[in-house]
Amino acid sequence: MSPTALPAAGPEHGHVTFLGAGPGDPGxxxxxxxxxxxxxxxxxxxxxxxxxxxxxxxxxxxVVPTDADSSVSPPGTGTPQLTVVDGTSTPVAVPAAARDAAHLVMEAARGGRRVVRAVSGDPGLDTYAAEEMLACAAAGVPFEVVPGVAAAVGVPAYAGVPLRDASGADVRFVDARTAS
Known part of the structure; x- marks a missing residue:
């Protein structure tokens, strides 16, 4: 089934979209x-x-932020807290046991909601999103992946730095945390 042909979520069928938000430019x-x-x-x-x-x-x-930002969460909780985009937004019941994004995502989808789990860059390059996708698959929660512009590609493009030349030189990405 094409992602754009997914049925609208009803009270009994939720859905998760893992969305790549790109390198920070809404455009x-x-x-x-x-x-x-x-x-x-x-x-x-x-x-x-x-x-x-x-x-x-x-x-x-x-809107459910996943980071423990003191301006959003009550001091000392470190637990994701619900915030809303505008004055007409309505709160979603966040279970007390909700301690991570995977739980938040799956509980909302199981409640029949259309959930967008947005990550910086591309969801395929985000470790937590990959774990959340696997959790959804294991739990039978339907989901789709909407790719985004990865920062590793978008940032050089903004700077005018091509990642390939006419001779087709390879580009390699190295994770500095694991590089020796």
């Missing part, structure tokens, strides 16, 4: 990303990603 979101955001009931994302996607979210969407 680099794909058309499919904008479409998914316009139909979302719940957005789950880090604070910096929310700033990129919230302009495309429909009015009344509930």
């Amino acid at each position: 680099l979101l794909t058309l499919r990303a904008v479409e998914a955001l316009s139909h979302a009931d719940v957005l789950v994302a880090e604070h910096e990603v929310l700033d990129v996607i919230r302009t495309h979210a429909r009015q009344g969407v509930s």
Whole structure:
């Protein structure tokens, strides 16, 4: 089934869209990303990603930040807390046991909501998104992946630095945390 042909979520069928928010420019979101955001009931994302996607979210969407930002969470909790995009938004019941994004995502989808789990860059390059996708697959929660522009490609492009030349030189990405 094509991601754009997915049935609308009803009370018994939720759905998760793992969405790549790109390197930080709302203009680099794909058309499919904008479409998914316009139909979302719940957005789950880090604070910096929310700033990129919230302009495309429909009015009344509930937003669940995954980072423990003291300006969003009550002091000392470290637990994701619910915030809303605008004054007409309605809160979503966040279970007390919700301690991670995977749990938040799956609980909202199981409740029949259309959930957008937005990550910086591309979801295929995000370790946590990959784990959340596997958790959804194991739990039978339907999901789709909407690619985004990876920072490793978008940043050099913005700087005017081509990643390939006429001779087709290879590009290699090295994770500095594991490089020796």
